[in-house]
Amino acid sequence: MDSIRFEKNILVLLDQRLLPIEEIYLEYSDWRMVANAIKEMVVRGAPAIGAVAAFGIALAADELKDADTASFFSGLAMAAAGLKAARPTAVNLAWAVERMLKVAKNQIGCSPSQIAEILLTEAKQIAQEDREVNKKIGDFGAELIPDNAKVLTHCNAGALATVGYGTALGVVRSAVAAGKKVIVYADETRPYLQGSRLTAWELSRENIPVTIIADNMAGYLMKQKKIDLVIVGADRIAANGDVANKIGTYSLAVLAAAHQLPFYVAAPFSTFDLTLKTGEEIPIEERCETELTHFYGKRIAPEGIGCYNPSFDVTPANYLTAIITEAGIIYQPTTEKLQSFFKEAGHDRR
Numbered sequence: 312m313d314s315i316r317f318e319k320n321i322l323v324l325l326d327q328r329l330l331p332i333e334e335i336y337l338e339y340s341d342w343r344m345v346a347n348a349i350k351e352m353v354v355r356g357a358p359a360i361g362a363v364a365a366f367g368i369a370l371a372a373d374e375l376k377d378a379d380t381a382s383f384f385s386g387l388a389m390a391a392a393g394l395k396a397a398r399p400t401a402v403n404l405a406w407a408v409e410r411m412l413k414v415a416k417n418q419i420g421c422s423p424s425q426i427a428e429i430l431l432t433e434a435k436q437i438a439q440e441d442r443e444v445n446k447k448i449g450d451f452g453a454e455l456i457p458d459n460a461k462v463l464t465h466c467n468a469g470a471l472a473t474v475g476y477g478t479a480l481g482v483v484r485s486a487v488a489a490g491k492k493v494i495v496y497a498d499e500t501r502p503y504l505q506g507s508r509l510t511a512w513e514l515s516r517e518n519i520p521v522t523i524i525a526d527n528m529a530g531y532l533m534k535q536k537k538i539d540l541v542i543v544g545a546d547r548i549a550a551n552g553d554v555a556n557k558i559g560t561y562s563l564a565v566l567a568a569a570h571q572l573p574f575y576v577a578a579p580f581s582t583f584d585l586t587l588k589t590g591e592e593i594p595i596e597e598r599c600e601t602e603l604t605h606f607y608g609k610r611i612a613p614e615g616i617g618c619y620n621p622s623f624d625v626t627p628a629n630y631l632t633a634i635i636t637e638a639g640i641i642y643q644p645t646t647e648k649l650q651s652f653f654k655e656a657g658h659d660r661r
Contacts, residue, residue, distance in 0.1 A: 482577050
């Protein structure tokens with residue numbers, strides 16, 4: 312699936328707001344437009360918005376390439392701040408922007424025009440790395456999926472949420488590629504319906520059996536023994552292993568624990584934020600009330616009511632069976648285990 316492309320200095324994005332009814336690609340030539348695309352959910356998913364933000368920085372650099380050095384870097388800093396502010400919870404966005412800024416600052420003696428070319432190359436590298444990382448996550452995770460598994464997933468952590476292949480759905484794809492039979496139950500994922508609109512769309516295109524359920528049906532299916540395991544993605548993981556993911560994830564983790572089912576999180580190193588001791592420090596985005604009061608532009612709730620619409624929740628690490636990364640699997644994550652894992656992997660993630 313090719314939902315993110317960069318062609319002739321234009322960023323091309325599949326508009327995920329319209330799926331599965333329409334497949335429309337939108338073009339972006341300005342970092343401000345890119346920031347708005349992230350904010351308005353044209354593109355979503357932590358790894359995807361990180362890669363898109365990197366291209367946003369590249370577009371900003373191209374816009375500033377004829378400026379003097381001081382103006383170039385001040386303009387780049389403005390673009391970086393605007394992109395990072397688009398969505399606060401997913402750390403991949405800030406990670407990608409900071410990586411781009413670091414590359415720019417390291418180009419001592421280069422002109423703004425030369426730095427702009429280098430930054431475009433770096434953005435393309437970030438996108439390519441995401442594809443490769445997801446495949447590794449998928450291959451490690453596939454080992455945890457038994458044959459004939461009935462898998463429950465929440466939100467969309469597939470190719471649409473990444474540059475390609477996916478994290479949680481990447482695990483499913485790799486398991487199927489290994490010859491295992493897998494049936495997926497996809498939560499609707501209220502209120503934005505990423506499960507019923509996006510996950511079901513992705514899997515049906517690949518002929519992977521998928522059944523949509525309402526979010527409040529998960530516990531009943533577990534009791535009926537129709538679920539063997541739960542696997543989700545992540546938007547930010549704290550140093551102790553607490554995981555921020557789409558609202559409703561915490562409820563599933565509690566239900567999985569009550570029914571003694573494995574609960575897995577699939578995420579790349581770029582989703583870890585070891586500067587935060589626990590999930591209590593993760594900023595939680597609250598989105599517009601119309602996501603609750605309206606459906607496809609039509610009001611479905613009474614006028615004048617209150618609305619509370621947090622987009623994410625935090626699942627404590629003690630509910631996790633394991634976190635699946637591109638370097639391997641971290642079972643029953645703790646602060647000490649994460650520190651040791653990153654050290655052994657030779658990956659400096661702060």
